[in-house]
Amino acid sequence: MSSILEVNDVHKRIRGKEIIQDLKFSVEPGEVFGFLGPNGAGKTTTIRMMVGLAPITSGDILIxxxxxxKSYAKAIKQIGAIVENPEMYNHLTxxxxxxxxxxxxxxxDQERIDELLELVKLEHVKKKKVRTFSLGMKQRLGIAQALLHRPKLLILDEPTNGLDPEGIRMVRAYLRRLAEEEGLAVLVSSHLLSEMELMCDRFAIIQDGKLISIEDQRVAGGENQPLPYQIDVGPEKLEAAVxxxxxxxxxxxxxxxxxxxxIYIEKENVPALLRYVMxxxxxxxxxxxxKQTLEDRFLQATSKEESS
Ligand SMILES: Nc1ncnc2c1ncn2[C@@H]1O[C@H](COP(=O)(O)OP(=O)(O)OP(=O)(O)O)[C@@H](O)[C@H]1O
Ligand SMILES: [Mg+2]
Known part of the structure; x- marks a missing residue:
């Protein structure tokens, strides 16, 4: 399967300062991909480069x-994006x-418009002026707008910022639906790990413009997945036990x-393992x-970066 988005060794320097270093990852069709990092990590800067709003210092981004x-017109045709706030006319419906x-x-294409209004659950208010809309409703209309031209890649910078839990849940639901039903690739940025865990198939963690790790949630967390199991036999016997x-x-x-x-082992095999060791x-x-959670690993990874 060929990638919809390829970020190839991208660097961004602004007035001598490295904002993004050696960034590399790709996003596949049908996948919701997260771009996670604390404030100032470089998410918006990267997204601006993806959509051609900011020049790339070195490396390339393929859509x-x-x-x-090099092929801006062809590349941009495949992108629907909301960077910063979606532009809407408040006096229009x-x-x-x-x-x-x-x-x-x-x-x-009226059919496409109806389909999108339905998708983002705004058909019942389609005759209402945008002025009367809540933030979440405007956000959803912005996504419909970004999808009008049937792009293959949807890019959203912090789409859930300012939304209440119900709004966040809705965004999550229709992003998943888009990815699954239309085979759309979706890239969403966020500084909230919990959100990425719920929303994404995979996500990249960045800190200070550098890629720290890529988490694949499709492999983790399944029913019979091997889980890390720690055994303490005393330090002297550790080598022998291994x-x-x-x-x-x-x-x-x-x-x-x-x-x-x-040892990474399925839960049902743990008793036999322990019996064997004894x-x-x-x-x-x-x-x-x-039980080290992703949160722990995220904090560990980001604090390691800081102290180095
Ligand atoms: N035009 C610019 N000139 C100088 N520095 C910049 C410029 N744009 C961004 N930066 C710096 O680049 C770094 C990354 O900023 P960016 O906005 O991409 O972060 P972010 O991950 O989107 O953060 P947030 O979660 O706050 O939105 C920051 O340190 C910022 O100060
Ligand atoms: Mg940002």
């Missing part, structure tokens, strides 16, 4: 295979706003950390699932 720098923007794109467990479970991932052995002559001081 459906087209360079935003929701529907008239969409008709207006469709006209600017060339032609008005050997023995590796021999017995050659296919499982086994690590040493914090003077403990960590029968092999080791004393068990502690054995538990390693």
């Amino acid at each position: 459906d295979g087209y360079s935003i720098q 929701a529907e008239k706003n969409l008709i207006h923007f469709a006209r600017m794109n060339g032609k008005v 050997q023995v467990v590796k021999e017995a479970y050659p296919d499982l991932k086994i690590e040493e950390a914090d003077q403990r052995l960590t 029968e092999a002559g080791f004393d068990l001081y502690e054995a538990r699932e390693d």
Whole structure:
């Protein structure tokens, strides 16, 4: 499957200062991809480069295979985006706003407009003036507007900023629907980890303009997924225990950390593992699932960056 968005070794320098360094990731069709980082990490700067609003210092960004720098017209055709606030005419109705923007794109496709109003749950208020809309409703109309020309990639910078929990839930639901039903690739930025965990298939974590990690939620969290399980046999016996467990479970991932052995194992196989370790002559001081959450890893990763 070819990527819709490819960020290739992108650097951004502003007045001698490295704002973005060596950024590299890609987004596939049908995927909701998160772009997570604290304030000032470089999310908006990167998004501005993706949509051709800011020059790229070095590296390139490809949209459906087209360079935003070298083939701007072809690349931008595949993008629908809301960067900063969506431009709306408050004195026009929701529907008239969409008709207006469709006209600017060339032609008005009423069917597409109806479909989008339905998708973002605004059909019942389509004859109302945008002036009377709540923030969440305007946000949704903005997304409908961004999708008018049937782009392959939707880019939203902090789409849930300022929304209440119900608004956030709605954004999440229709972004998922778009990705699943239309095969759209969606890139959303946020500084909230909890939001990314709920909304995205995968997400990149950036800090100070650098990529820290890419989390794939499609592999984690399944029913019978191996989970990290920590076993403490005492520091002197650790090496020996690692050997023995590796021999017995050659296919499982086994690590040493914090003077403990960590094995990635399915829950139902834990009792047999513990019995085996004890029968092999080791004393068990502690054995538990390693419940380190993504939040911990996120904070750990970002604080490591700061101290380096
Ligand atoms: N035009 C500019 N001139 C100088 N520095 C800039 C410029 N634009 C952005 N920066 C700096 O680049 C860094 C990244 O900013 P950016 O707005 O991309 O962060 P962000 O991740 O979107 O943050 P937020 O969560 O606050 O929206 C910041 O340190 C910012 O001060
Ligand atoms: Mg920003």
